[in-house]
Amino acid sequence: MRAPAPVPAAARRPAPAVRALPGDSAEFTGRAAERAQVHAWVREAVGAREAATAPLVSVITGMPGVGKTRLAVRLAHETVRAGHVGDVQLFAHLRGHAPGRVPMDPATVLARFLRMLGVPPDRIPDSVEERAALYRDRLHGRAPLILLDDVTGPGQTDPLLPGDPASLVLVTSRRAGWAPAGARTVQLGPFTVEESMALLAGVVGAERVAAERPAAERIAALCGRLPLAVALAALRLRARPLWRLADLAARLEPEGARLDRLSVGGRSVRAAFDTSYRRLPPHRRRTLRCLAGVPGAALGGARRAGEAEELLDQLLDECLVQQTPTGGYELHELLRLYARDLPPG
Numbered sequence: 001m002r003a004p005a006p007v008p009a010a011a012r013r014p015a016p017a018v019r020a021l022p023g024d025s026a027e028f029t030g031r032a033a034e035r036a037q038v039h040a041w042v043r044e045a046v047g048a049r050e051a052a053t054a055p056l057v058s059v060i061t062g063m064p065g066v067g068k069t070r071l072a073v074r075l076a077h078e079t080v081r082a083g084h085v086g087d088v089q090l091f092a093h094l095r096g097h098a099p100g101r102v103p104m105d106p107a108t109v110l111a112r113f114l115r116m117l118g119v120p121p122d123r124i125p126d127s128v129e130e131r132a133a134l135y136r137d138r139l140h141g142r143a144p145l146i147l148l149d150d151v152t153g154p155g156q157t158d159p160l161l162p163g164d165p166a167s168l169v170l171v172t173s174r175r176a177g178w179a180p181a182g183a184r185t186v187q188l189g190p191f192t193v194e195e196s197m198a199l200l201a202g203v204v205g206a207e208r209v210a211a212e213r214p215a216a217e218r219i220a221a222l223c224g225r226l227p228l229a230v231a232l233a234a235l236r237l238r239a240r241p242l243w244r245l246a247d248l249a250a251r252l253e254p255e256g257a258r259l260d261r262l263s264v265g266g267r268s269v270r271a272a273f274d275t276s277y278r279r280l281p282p283h284r285r286r287t288l289r290c291l292a293g294v295p296g297a298a299l300g301g302a303r304r305a306g307e308a309e310e311l312l313d314q315l316l317d318e319c320l321v322q323q324t325p326t327g328g329y330e331l332h333e334l335l336r337l338y339a340r341d342l343p344p345g
Helices: 032-047 068-081 106-116 128-139 154-160 193-204 206-211 213-222 227-238 245-252 255-261 269-277 282-292 306-317 333-340
Strands: 056-061 088-093 145-149 168-173 184-187
Touching: 032 056, 032 068, 032 168, 032 184, 056 068, 068 088, 068 145, 068 168, 088 106, 106 128, 106 154, 128 154, 145 154, 193 206, 193 213, 193 227, 206 213, 213 227, 213 245, 227 245, 227 269, 245 255, 255 269, 255 333, 269 333, 282 306, 282 333
Parallel strands: 056 168, 056 184, 088 145, 145 168
Antiparallel strands: none
16 A cells, blocks of 8 residues: 655645535425524534534434435525525535445545645555545634535545544434434434425425325325325326326325336335335345234234344334334334335345
C-alpha cells in the first residue's frame, strides 16, 4: 500500500462549497409528528453546539416502501432553509437494498466525498482509515449536513460520520435495532388515513378525492396505507382521468392481483419487498414464508419461545414484521400477500 502523499496547504484550505442534496418531492405529504421531532432534536443540537462533543445523528428506519428516503430528503432541505448548517451538504445512496447491486463500500463513498470537497484524486489515501481522517479534517468547522440513504448498518456509516460536533447527519435504513452511539432514532409506520388522503389528493386532485371519499379510503386500506403503495395507486388514477376511484378500488380488491396492480413505470411494491427478501439468509426467508400462511390474529397472540422467538426478532430487526401491543408479531398485509406466493428457497 502506498503511503499518502502530503496534502499541501493549498489543497487543504479553502475547501469548496458542496450542495449535493437530491431534489425534494413537491408531492411530499404527512409525517408532521416525525418532522417536528427531528427538527426539535436539530434545534436542541444547534443551541448546544458550544458545549457539544459529538455530531447529531438521526436514524430513520422502517419497512420497504414506508417513505424513509422522502422524509429524510424533506428534513434535509428544511434544515438547510432554517439556516442550521453551513455550505457543505453531502448525499450518498449506500445501496443497502438496491436491486441487482451490491452495497456501497465506504471507501468508495469517502473518495467521492473527498473529491467533492476539493481533494485532488492523487492526494486521496488508499486506506479507509486515512480517507476518513482526511474527510473529517475537510469538514471541521463547517457545520456540514450529511445524508446517508439506504444503509445496512454501522459498517457503512461509521467511516462516514464527521467528527465535528457542529455536524448534522441523517441516515435511512431498512434495519432497526442498530444505530451509532448517541444517535436518535425514528421508526416509521404506515400512514394514517388522513395522510393517505392527503397523498391521494396531492397526486390526483383534492376535488376528485372529495367526490369519492369512501372509495379513496378503501384504496388506502387495500394499500395497507403503505406510502409507496398509495403513491402508486394515485399515479395509476392520475394516468386514467376517466376512471372513478371506485374503479381502482374494485381492481385492487382481489388479493391475487393486488401487488401486480400496484406497479407504475418500473416502480412496484413487489420489487421493494423483493430487495429486502433476497438479502435474507435462508432460515429467515423460511420464517417469513411461514408467517404469511398464519392468520394475523394468531401472530398477534402470546409470545413465541426459543428459536422461533429469535427468528421473529431477527425479522423485526429487518423491519419485515411488526410487534403488536400484546408482544406478538404480525405482517403488513401487502407483505403477507407478497410472502404467501414466494417459492421455496
